[in-house]
Amino acid sequence: LIASNISAEQFIGMSGPGFKMGLAIASYEWMAAATLLVVAIFFLPIYLKNKIFTMPQFLERRYNSTVSLVMAVFWLLLYVVVNLTSILYLGAIAVREISGLNIFFCMGLLGLFAIFITLGGMKVIGYTDVIQVFFLVLGGLATTYIAFNLVAEQFGQSGTIAGFNLTMEKANDHFHMIFDKTDKNYLDLPGLTVLVGGMWIVNLNYWGCNQYITQRALGADLNTARNGLLFAAFIKLLMPVIVCLPGIAAYVLHQQGNFQAEMLQDGELNPDRAYPVLLNLLPLGLKGLSFAALTAAIVASLAGKANSISTIFTLDIYKKINPEASEKNLVRIGRITVLVAIAVAMIIAPFMGIDKKGGFQYIQEYTGFVSPGIFAMFILGFFWKKTTANAALFATIGGFLLSVLFKFLPNWVDLSFLYSIGFSAPNSDGIYEIPFIDRMGFVFLICVIGMYIISILELKGKANPKGLEIDRSMFKTSQGFTVGALLVVGILTALYSIFW
Known part of the structure; x- marks a missing residue:
């Protein structure tokens, strides 16, 4: 499960925000730990009891083929425009940082490797997942170790602990989890709503309604699956050590005059270069292994997404349009889809402004255009038997349109009146925007209310015969799981108390 989640998005993507805004970006990891507990307790029993193993299967069974088709289109757009482009x-x-090659040439190479792996079959990726992650984590730990030692040397001291303490001292503003509305990074991580608002939608949608992830969580039985997620939650608590702290250390080193040229892209500071710059400092052998593992993980992530795109288009769209298509024809269409998807991503990636926003934030914000509606559709589909297919369509299509509206609303309306209650803040141009995490929360609430009204009007209070079977006994947990879950919650409480 963790192997499916760890890739370039984590190491490069989160070190960049670590450099820019500090430990606060670790909320994505630490809140994921809490989310995994929720998924283990409430989501997995529903999947297993109702024998749901794919997301299209759930949508068609719970709603209808139209909802499944609309979602297939959304997933395709999301995977190509957001996931493939950002990973590339x-x-x-x-x-580029390690090899010195042109960035566009690097994109082309990664895209070609991903095409080769996808068309050649995905088995090799599955076999190497754990090996890749082992060397990624090893390289991450070594990078953190070297970065803190360098910080210590800058101030005439030595040792990792001294480096960490100096990093906390010299970058004290980078060790706060909750931002005040006056903070320049508030639009990315808007204060308390990180704990009680839209961040839950980000994580629950990713960990609970994502086929790429949930298929890896479904163990042989419920207890096995739950224990797997509990273990993943503990790992998530540790992830910031290797994906966030190196970025903060790089910030301190940069403030001391190091890496001035290396951190520039087209003459401007690019925080996403923090991790690759530090990776260059590893001893030659370990640097080679870490680079090979990182490159393999990038290609595997691209290939995994490309394979999902191929499957979704071939089975959920093309086969419905042409139900008589032969197996040979479906394979051919799938291969063409892979080529087109990666080619489109390679062409549009340089024009998406990812370097300005930061790769990780780009993924989160633009995934947030569809995730509130998707999550509303799933959560009501799970737990409320009266939810109808038309209500689900409202959430998916209406949720996307509402997200677009809220995104561009500042161009037409002055939203400064929301600043006093923390629901808007000025961007770099002085225009007041709604933080995208808050925007997701608003859209989710509107979708839930709209789904409730539509379902009540359609069924006049009766249950939908397509409702899932649920009983309270499904949510009982073993004593061992309960103790482990309480320990995770306790550690999270301590971490947020220390770094508030």
């Missing part, structure tokens, strides 16, 4: 961009930064 972040991966190319790493390869």
Whole structure:
């Protein structure tokens, strides 16, 4: 499960925000730990009891084929425009920094490797997942170790602990989890709503309604699956050590005059270069292994997304349009889809402004255009038997349109009146925007209310015969899981108390 989640998006993508805004970006990891517990307790039993193993299967069974088709289109757009482009961009930064090759050439190489792996079959990726992650984590730990030692040397001291303490001292503003509305990074991580608002939608949608992830969580039985997620939650608590702290250390080193040229892209400071720059400092052998593992993980991530795109288009769209298509024809269409998807991503990636926003934030914000509606559709589909297909369509299509409206609303309306209550802040141009995490929360609430009204009007209070079977006994947990879950919650409480 963790192997499916760790890639360039984590190491390069989160070190960049670590450099820019500090430990606060670790909320994506630490809140994921809490989210995994929720998914283990409430989502997995529903999947297993109702024998749901794919997302299209759930949508068609719970709603209808139209909802499944609309969602297939949304997933295709999301995977191509957001996921493939950002992985190509972040991966190319790493390869360029270490190899010295042109960034567009690096994108092309990664894209070609991904096409080769996808068309050649995905088995090799599955076999190497754990090996890749082992060397990625090893390289991450070594990078953190070297970065803190360098910080210590800058101030005439030595040792990792001294380096960490000096990093906290010299970058004290980078060790706060909750931003005040006056903070320049408030639009990215808007204060308390990180804990009680839209961040839950980000994580629950990713960990609970994502086929790429949930298929890896479904163990042989419920207890096995839950224990797997509990273990993943503990790993998530540790992830900031290797994906966030190196970025903060790089910030301190940069403030001391190091890496001035290396951190520039087209003459401007690019925080996403922090991790690749530090990776260059590893001893030659370990640097080679870490670089190979990172490159393999990037290609595997691209290939995994490309394979999902191929499957979705071939089975959920093309086969419905042409139900008589032969197996040979479906394979051919799938291969063409892979070529087109990666080619489109390679062409549009340089024009998406990923370098200005930062790769990780780009993924989160633009995934947020569809995730509130998707999550509303899933959560009501799980737990409320009266939810109808038309209500689900409202959430998916209406949720996307509402997200677009809220995104561009500042161009037409002065939103400064929301600043006093923390729901808007000025961007770099002085225009007041709604933080995208808050925007997701608003859209989710509107979708839920709209789905409730539509379902009540359609069924006049009756249950939908397509409602899932649920009973309270499904949510009982073992004593061992409960103890482990309480320990995770306790550690999270301590971490947020220390770094508030």
